Amino acid sequence: MTTIQLLDHPVRRYDRVARSLHWVMAALIIAVFSLGLLVDTFPPSWEDGVVNMHKLIGVSILCLVVVRIVWRAGHKPPPPEPTGALLERISSATHISLYLLMIAVPLIGLGFAAWRGQGLDFGLFSIAPLMSENRGVARQIGEIHELSAYALIALASLHALAALWHYVVRKDNVLQRMLPSK
Numbered sequence: 001m002t003t004i005q006l007l008d009h010p011v012r013r014y015d016r017v018a019r020s021l022h023w024v025m026a027a028l029i030i031a032v033f034s035l036g037l038l039v040d041t042f043p044p045s046w047e048d049g050v051v052n053m054h055k056l057i058g059v060s061i062l063c064l065v066v067v068r069i070v071w072r073a074g075h076k077p078p079p080p081e082p083t084g085a086l087l088e089r090i091s092s093a094t095h096i097s098l099y100l101l102m103i104a105v106p107l108i109g110l111g112f113a114a115w116r117g118q119g120l121d122f123g124l125f126s127i128a129p130l131m132s133e134n135r136g137v138a139r140q141i142g143e144i145h146e147l148s149a150y151a152l153i154a155l156a157s158l159h160a161l162a163a164l165w166h167y168v169v170r171k172d173n174v175l176q177r178m179l180p181s182k
Contacts (some may be wrong), residue, residue: 004066012078021068022178025061025102026156032057033153036146052121054112059120062106065099081172094159101152108145115141 013019042050045067080088113119117133119126166174 012173013179014077017071018068018075018077018181019178021064021071025064025068028057028064029102029152029156030060032061033149036149055109055118055120056122058106058109061102065102069099073180078177081166081174081177083166083170083172083174091162094155094162095163097171098152098155098159101148101155105145105148105152107146108141112138112141112145 014022032054035050035057039050039054052103080091114130115134115138117129117131119129135169163175163178166172167176
């Protein structure tokens with residue numbers, strides 16, 4: 001835990017691994033969501049590659065969230081900023097919801113791919129489709145995947161806005177706890 005004076009009192013930061021996992025996952029979530037939104041704008045010949053990349057990034061997010069949970073279990077976060085009981089409860093509920101969605105969205109996406117009769121190509125090896133395509137089930141799971149992804153992006157956006165609100169309005173160190181040390 002690094003301590004640096006940024007505002008009125010020292011900042012107790014998350015450790016380097018926790019901060020790195022946070023920002024890498026944020027970038028991957030933005031990338032995978034963007035690919036999902038834009039898949040139809042690519043040339044048709046790119047569709048399989050773009051969809052496969054979307055799936056691979058989703059699997060990466062799922063793996064990283066597991067690493068993040070394991071890391072968090074073994075490494076205590078810094079003490080919370082004094083924000084009051086209500087904001088602490090909201091923050092806790094938001095973080096739990098984010099973690100649940102970071103697990104659920106890729107799992108639902110893998111279910112969607114399975115019901116579409118799709119495998120996964122990792123480049124050096126592939127995982128064959130687990131079942132034959134069932135468009136009816138796949139369509140329903142795809143809608144759940146899409147809605148869950150929108151929920152994740154909405155919640156992550158609120159999370160980012162709350163961090164900025166802490167910095168600009170409350171002038172506390174909540175945002176700085178997750179920023180790199182200078």
